Amino acid sequence: MIKKYLIERLGWIILFLFLQLFIILVSYFDPTIPLDPIVYIVFLSLIIFTIFLIIRYNKETKFYKSIEAWENNLDLTSISTPESPFEKIIENSVTNQTELLKQIASQNLMSLELEKDELLSWIHEVKTPLTAMRLMIDRLENETMKAHLIYEWLRIHLLLDQQLHQKRIPFIENDLYIENTDLKALIIKEIKDLQSWCIQKGIGFDLHIEVNEVLSDAKWLAFIIRQLLTNAIKYSEASDIIIKSYQKKEQTILEVEDFGRGIDLKDLPRIFDKGFTSTAKHQDNAATGMGLYLAKKVAKPLLINIDVHSKLGIGTTFTLIFPKRNQFLNITGM
Incomplete structure (x- = not known):
């Protein structure tokens, strides 16, 4: 010193x-x-x-x-005693906080699971009177009244279906069943379910299905197509919706083209965002901003790319690009 x-x-x-x-x-x-x-x-x-x-x-x-x-x-204390009382207090505090956070996270997860199960149960319960309601509507003789009631019934049915699939999406990996799917039959079924709405708006369909079979999950693929069709019908007036499938570079392409109001160029990057509706028609209360968002989320585990081209006032084309067959074979080991 x-x-x-x-x-x-x-x-x-x-x-x-x-x-x-x-x-x-x-x-x-x-x-x-x-x-x-x-x-x-x-x-x-x-x-x-x-x-x-x-x-x-x-x-x-x-x-x-x-x-x-x-x-x-x-130095002598650290050699003679591995941990000081202060260090023990900190260690015990951190351990207690970690255990508490784990318990809270576990409780929150259980609450979410319970809420999901209750909501799914409620949706299934609602479907029973909804089916009975449809049978009663079909018996009506007044065609005008019948058409209006079927349209409102269809809106409720589609909203419930969307909610049901939304709650199932987080667990979609456990629900996937990849198989050869009849694309034409699937599209025709979806069109038939939307028939009353299409008749009311004067909308027809022009099908050009060159590729009739794709490797995908039929239930979830139907949900994606349903969202694209309802979106096309909702924003179109009396016109035809063109649906075509073809092969390109060993990949199946499915296009859904409408001649409705189209999408503003500045809105295109945001149409798949949760809750986004439109900046041009922001006062449209019928739009929920969930259909395309959910379609995009479902498409990801199915290895489907969704592309969109649109011109305001002219129309919109949604394109589903399916994966090559060997991509699914490598994943599923089929």
């Missing part, structure tokens, strides 16, 4: 000694200045300076000595 102290103040010590030596030299060469008194004064100055250094050393190094002693005590 003394050595460090002297080294840190070496510049000041050398300066003081140089000044004392300089005073002696001046008195030695100058006959008017008596040498003996000057030497005596320098000697006293050296004694005073030495005493000053000793006093300052004790004052300035006292704090640093206490720090060194504290560090040594810490």
